[in-house]
Structure formats: structure tokens, C-alpha cells
Amino acid sequence: MNDNIAIIGAGNSGLTMAAYLSLNGHKVRLWNRSENTIESLQKTRIIKYSGIINGEVKINLVSNDIKKVISNAKWIFITTPADSHYEIAHLLAPIIEDKSIIVLSPGRTFGILEIESILKEHNKNNIVAETQTIIFTCRKESSNTVNLLEIKNNVLLATLRIEDTKKVLNELPVCIRANFLPANSFFETSLGNVGMILHVAPLLLNTGWVENEETEFKYYYNGITPTIAHFLEKLDNERLEVAKKLNIKVYSLIEWFDNTYNVKAKTIYDCINQVNSYRIIDAPKTLNHRYVYEDISTGLVPLASLGTKLGLDMKLSNLIIDLATELLDYDFRKNGRDISKYDLTKYLNI
Numbered sequence: 296m297n298d299n300i301a302i303i304g305a306g307n308s309g310l311t312m313a314a315y316l317s318l319n320g321h322k323v324r325l326w327n328r329s330e331n332t333i334e335s336l337q338k339t340r341i342i343k344y345s346g347i348i349n350g351e352v353k354i355n356l357v358s359n360d361i362k363k364v365i366s367n368a369k370w371i372f373i374t375t376p377a378d379s380h381y382e383i384a385h386l387l388a389p390i391i392e393d394k395s396i397i398v399l400s401p402g403r404t405f406g407i408l409e410i411e412s413i414l415k416e417h418n419k420n421n422i423v424a425e426t427q428t429i430i431f432t433c434r435k436e437s438s439n440t441v442n443l444l445e446i447k448n449n450v451l452l453a454t455l456r457i458e459d460t461k462k463v464l465n466e467l468p469v470c471i472r473a474n475f476l477p478a479n480s481f482f483e484t485s486l487g488n489v490g491m492i493l494h495v496a497p498l499l500l501n502t503g504w505v506e507n508e509e510t511e512f513k514y515y516y517n518g519i520t521p522t523i524a525h526f527l528e529k530l531d532n533e534r535l536e537v538a539k540k541l542n543i544k545v546y547s548l549i550e551w552f553d554n555t556y557n558v559k560a561k562t563i564y565d566c567i568n569q570v571n572s573y574r575i576i577d578a579p580k581t582l583n584h585r586y587v588y589e590d591i592s593t594g595l596v597p598l599a600s601l602g603t604k605l606g607l608d609m610k611l612s613n614l615i616i617d618l619a620t621e622l623l624d625y626d627f628r629k630n631g632r633d634i635s636k637y638d639l640t641k642y643l644n645i
Contacts, residue, residue, distance in 0.1 A: 299368045301370065305326075312431070318350075326359065404594050425481060430446055487546065515573035524562060531563075537598060596628055
């Protein structure tokens with residue numbers, strides 16, 4: 296119970312993780328690059344939480360000094376959007392201690408390879424794990440306040456080596472250990488990335504409402520209509536085809552809703568409308584949001600690239616990438632996660 300834990304990122308997931316682990320008796324330090332984001336929290340170190348639990352808790356340290364935060368840490372949970380993994384890995388690699396275990400929460404698609412490759416450049420051999428998704432359905436309401444809506448079940452976790460996966464799961468903080476399941480390989484967590492299906496297309500297809508300053512709407516309940524949900528089912532099929540081509544078992548999005556939220560339905564639309572915690576989640580007010588930049592750059596881009604390499608027609612994935620590229624004048628393929636840098640044949644015969 297005395298493990299030192301470093302949380303990287305003070306956003307929705309990071310702030311919630313810091314509060315929850317502290318509440319369960321762990322020594323938690325929280326890092327955020329921007330001091331403005333954590334300025335008030337630094338003074339009190341108190342995080343207030345509401346939702347399925349209510350109260351407040353004091354954490355050990357809040358700082359933008361990453362060396363101080365990760366010093367003597369057994370666990371380093373990286374909770375930032377995955378498109379910052381590259382930058383954060385370069386900050387960590389020169390200073391990380393041998394005993395520290397990194398958990399990407401989540402890794403999105405092949406985040407584990409990105410982090411591992413940078414650590415190797417610095418001759419570091421730390422265990423790196425990635426999760427399929429974050430375990431919390433949560434929202435940050437202010438710099439020191441979070442709303443914990445739900446704790447997910449059966450979240451897959453993987454490392455590059457099955458023996459390391461077992462070690463991580465056996466040693467994770469007890470309060471979150473039961474929420475994770477071991478994946479057979481990181482391909483299951485990376486191709487199990489459902490964020491790239493749920494986040495990007497609905498936001499882009501609601502651009503007019505997102506940018507309308509007079510309109511507010513609930514992202515899942517209002518923004519994902521039956522037609523958009525049906526499109527997501529077809530987009531999800533492309534993800535499943537990539538996994539099938541590699542002989543990797545991943546859950547469909549409908550199966551994921553069942554495993555994660557105990558929702559049983561035959562369509563994505565009906566699944567979404569049975570998740571009570573989705574009822575209060577507001578839509579972003581801009582396209583300059585992690586639902587676009589993170590989930591395309593570290594989701595759809597590597598997925599489409601791998602699918603194309605395998606000879607699949609990734610028509611819908613490429614359609615969404617192209618639409619975002621034109622709407623935002625940003626080259627997502629050029630700036631996205633480049634899987635050609637990684638030797639996937641070490642792990643699968645592609």
C-alpha cells in the first residue's frame with residue numbers, strides 16, 4: 296500500500312486516477328506540463344470528487360517538475376492524450392529509474408511500441424504496459440474537481456511479454472487490479488482501441504452543431520443518432536477485419552459495451568442509449584479536441600496504415616482521416632503515429 300505512484304497529466308483521467316488512488320491509501324504525485332493548469336491545486340493538493348463516490352482527498356505532491364514527481368516511483372501512469380506519448384517518453388527516458396513500471400492509460404494504437412522504442416534509445420529496460428481504454432468514465436469539472444461517473448470492468452492490459460503482463464497485473468494497486476484483464480498480446484489492446492471508433496466520426500459529422508456557440512448538446516445521447524451509429528458499425532468492421540487478418544481476437548464495439556458496461560443490445564445506437572453515465576457528457580465545443588487529434592493520430596492513422604499493408608480496403612477509416620485533414624488543414628497522416636518505424640514481424644508474421 297506504500298507504493299509511490301506518479302500520475303502524468305492532470306486532465307479528466309489523471310485527476311480522477313490521482314484522487315482514487317490517494318483515497319485508497321497510496322502516495323500519489325501528479326505532474327502536468329503547464330503550471331497554469333495546476334496552479335491552484337499546487338496550493339492545496341486537495342482534489343474534490345463527486346459521482347459514484349463523494350468527498351475530497353489530499354495527494355502528496357502536485358508539480359510541473361517531472362523528475363521530482365517520478366523519483367522513487369514504482370508506478371508511472373501516463374494519462375495524457377496519446378498524441379503526447381512521444382514527447383513525454385523523451386522527457387522520461389533520460390531520468391526514469393530502473394524499478395519504475397510505466398502504464399499507458401490508454402496506449403491507443405501501438406503506444407507501447409512508441410514508448411519502448413524511445414526507452415531503448417536510452418538503454419532503458421523498464422516494463423511498459425498499455426491499457427485498451429481508461430478504467431474511469433469521468434469528467435474534470437475544474438482544476439481540482441472531478442466527476443467519477445463509472446468504473447469500467449474487464450479493461451484489457453498488455454505488455455510486450457506475457458510474463459511481464461502477469462507481473463503488472465499481480466502487482467497493480469489492489470483498488471484497480473480487478474478492473475483489468477490480461478490480453479494475450481498488445482495487438483489486442485491496440486486493435487481493441489474503441490476510442491477511434493466512438494470519438495472521431497461523430498464529432499466531425501456534427502461540426503455545425505459543435506461550432507454553433509448558441510447550441511449545447513450531449514455528445515453520445517444527442518450527437519450519435521441512428522444513422523451515425525450505423526456508420527460507426529461499418530467503421531468498426533474495418534477494425535475487426537484488420538484484427539481478423541492477423542488472427543487476433545478483439546471485441547466488436549457492441550461486445551465491448553457488454554463487457555465494459557454490462558449493456559446488451561444488437562446495435563451501437565441501442566448500446567449507447569443504455570449507458571447511463573453517457574447521459575451527462577457534453578459535446579466538445581471545438582474540433583480542436585483530443586477526440587480528433589488524439590484518436591486520428593494515434594488511432595485511425597496506424598489502423599488504416601496497417602490495414603492497407605495487409606491488403607485491406609480501409610475506405611471508411613481513410614474517409615474520416617481525409618475529412619479531418621481538409622476541415623482542419625492539418626496533415627494527420629504525416630503527423631500521426633508511423634508504424635513503419637516498428638518491426639511488427641517480431642511479434643507477428645505479417
